[in-house]
Amino acid sequence: xxxxxxxxxxxxxxxWSGAKGIPLRTGVHxxxxxxxxxxxxxxxxxxxxxxxxxxRGGTFLVGxxxxxxxxxxxxxxxxxxxxxxxxxxxxxxxxxxxxxxPILAGTYAGIQDVDRGVVDAAKGMGMTGGQVLWQVELPxxxxxxxxxxxxxxxxxxxxxxxxAYVGIETLGRPLLxxxxxxxxGQFVGGAVLIALLAVVLDLVLAGAQKAIVPRGLRLVGQxxxxxxxxxxxxxxxxxxxxxxxxxxx
Amino acid sequence: xxxxxxxxxxxxxxxxxxxxxxxxxxxxxLPLVISVVLAVALGWVCHRFGWFRGALLGAAxxxxxxxxxxxxxxxxxxxxxxxxxxxxxxxxxxxxxxxLLTRPVSDALDAVPVQITAAATAMxxxxxxxxxxxxxPLAVPVLFAGLRxxxxxxxxxxxxxxxxxxxxxxxxxxxxFRSRYLAPIIVGIVLTLLLALVVDGLLVALRQWxxxxxxxxxxxx
Numbered sequence: 001x002x003x004x005x006x007x008x009x010x011x012x013x014x015x016w017s018g019a020k021g022i023p024l025r026t027g028v029h030x031x032x033x034x035x036x037x038x039x040x041x042x043x044x045x046x047x048x049x050x051x052x053x054x055x056r057g058g059t060f061l062v063g064x065x066x067x068x069x070x071x072x073x074x075x076x077x078x079x080x081x082x083x084x085x086x087x088x089x090x091x092x093x094x095x096x097x098x099x100x101x102p103i104l105a106g107t108y109a110g111i112q113d114v115d116r117g118v119v120d121a122a123k124g125m126g127m128t129g130g131q132v133l134w135q136v137e138l139p140x141x142x143x144x145x146x147x148x149x150x151x152x153x154x155x156x157x158x159x160x161x162x163x164a165y166v167g168i169e170t171l172g173r174p175l176l177x178x179x180x181x182x183x184x185g186q187f188v189g190g191a192v193l194i195a196l197l198a199v200v201l202d203l204v205l206a207g208a209q210k211a212i213v214p215r216g217l218r219l220v221g222q223x224x225x226x227x228x229x230x231x232x233x234x235x236x237x238x239x240x241x242x243x244x245x246x247x248x249x
Numbered sequence: 250x251x252x253x254x255x256x257x258x259x260x261x262x263x264x265x266x267x268x269x270x271x272x273x274x275x276x277x278x279l280p281l282v283i284s285v286v287l288a289v290a291l292g293w294v295c296h297r298f299g300w301f302r303g304a305l306l307g308a309a310x311x312x313x314x315x316x317x318x319x320x321x322x323x324x325x326x327x328x329x330x331x332x333x334x335x336x337x338x339x340x341x342x343x344x345x346x347x348x349l350l351t352r353p354v355s356d357a358l359d360a361v362p363v364q365i366t367a368a369a370t371a372m373x374x375x376x377x378x379x380x381x382x383x384x385x386p387l388a389v390p391v392l393f394a395g396l397r398x399x400x401x402x403x404x405x406x407x408x409x410x411x412x413x414x415x416x417x418x419x420x421x422x423x424x425x426f427r428s429r430y431l432a433p434i435i436v437g438i439v440l441t442l443l444l445a446l447v448v449d450g451l452l453v454a455l456r457q458w459x460x461x462x463x464x465x466x467x468x469x470x
Contacts, residue, residue, distance in 0.1 A: 074423075154316075198319075
């Protein structure tokens with residue numbers, strides 16, 4: 001039974017210490033993910049806010065980010081790695097590139113989906129463009145924006161395991177090693193660890209989403225039943241929907 | 250560039266690449282077709298039986314969190330296929346695409362105006378025929394929006410399968426990496442992008458054909 005072998009591997013103390021231990025690999029995995037999501041946010045959030053607020057370049061943005069989604073993870077990682085001749089930089093760049101589309105889409109869609117009436121009211125009250133963006137559009141866009149961040153995180157967690165192929169000591173390592181030496185316990189054990197990490201990170205971000213999203217929006221977002229609150233429900237659904245192509249690369 | 254020309258100049262290589270491309274199409278599009286059927290059925294169940302909805306959509310969200318490399322590995326352990334079986338990839342991608350499509354389908358079915366279903370019922374449509382000829386066609390735009398995301402995502406995910414032995418064009422990446430040779434990697438990336446673009450175009454055309462009422466001049470739905 002493969003699962004029994006996997007548990008044996010998972011609970012073997014030997015696998016929990018040293019440079020090839022699970023804790024260190026999990027740490028490396030998380031560091032890459034954190035770096036990539038932060039890097040991608042630094043690029044994608046301002047861009048999404050700008051395009052969403054001004055309405056300029058929306059078509060180009062959507063087309064471009066869809067094209068980025070079609071980029072095969074493994075191809076991008078190996079390509080950048082060979083071009084740079086090794087190191088951690090290329091993997092990080094590949095991860096940033098892959099995290100940009102979901103964050104960009106979430107930010108842009110969030111701003112776009114803000115009720116025009118609300119924006120008009122803000123303008124009518126004499127708010128400047130900047131005030132409308134920071135005090136009205138951004139808070140209203142938060143559910144979708146964080147939804148984008150969650151998608152990006154999932155995608156990066158998944159891709160960081162693929163990065164083990166080019167020699168990075170992430171959680172993908174036991175999986176690939178297990179396959180090479182036909183140690184299925186290690187193979188499936190590694191897979192279980194990656195899946196667990198992804199689920200836990202998503203839960204953490206879901207908690208953060210609950211904490212950060214303004215209370216007024218949360219009230220609107222409460223679905224009262226399958227038929228009621230259609231619009232807000234749709235928003236929540238959109239944000240929660242795993243819309244990022246290759247999100248689980 | 251010279252490398253690329255030399256690489257593609259060999260007829261044997263071109264044949265191999267064509268085989269990989271065909272495998273890639275099979276591995277990415279078969280799950281798409283299967284999951285349309287599954288998602289329509291499950292979406293209907295969610296729409297019809299509200300209590301089922303939360304459980305199913307929650308499960309779908311969790312499934313979507315599991316990275317593909319992990320899922321490719323776990324599936325043989327769960328259903329007992331061989332580790333290098335090509336079906337593992339098909340099943341994994343089917344699971345993802347179904348998880349992706351079920352929610353929008355069920356939402357779209359929920360959004361069909363009651364007057365329309367009532368009118369169909371009054372015209373004597375039985376539930377099955379009403380579902381197939383009235384409610385489902387109205388859900389087509391949403392279904393296709395999901396399908397377009399699913400196809401792009403499947404096409405890019407198949408390559409990851411190369412790490413566990415079945416990857417279509419992904420094999421070009423592992424080959425290129427192992428021999429420190431960029432040409433196959435570039436060919437693989439370009440072909441993957443082209444495939445995604447072509448399939449997306451076909452899906453848009455199919456949607457137009459299936460929903461003629463959406464683009465009659467002057468009528469906006």
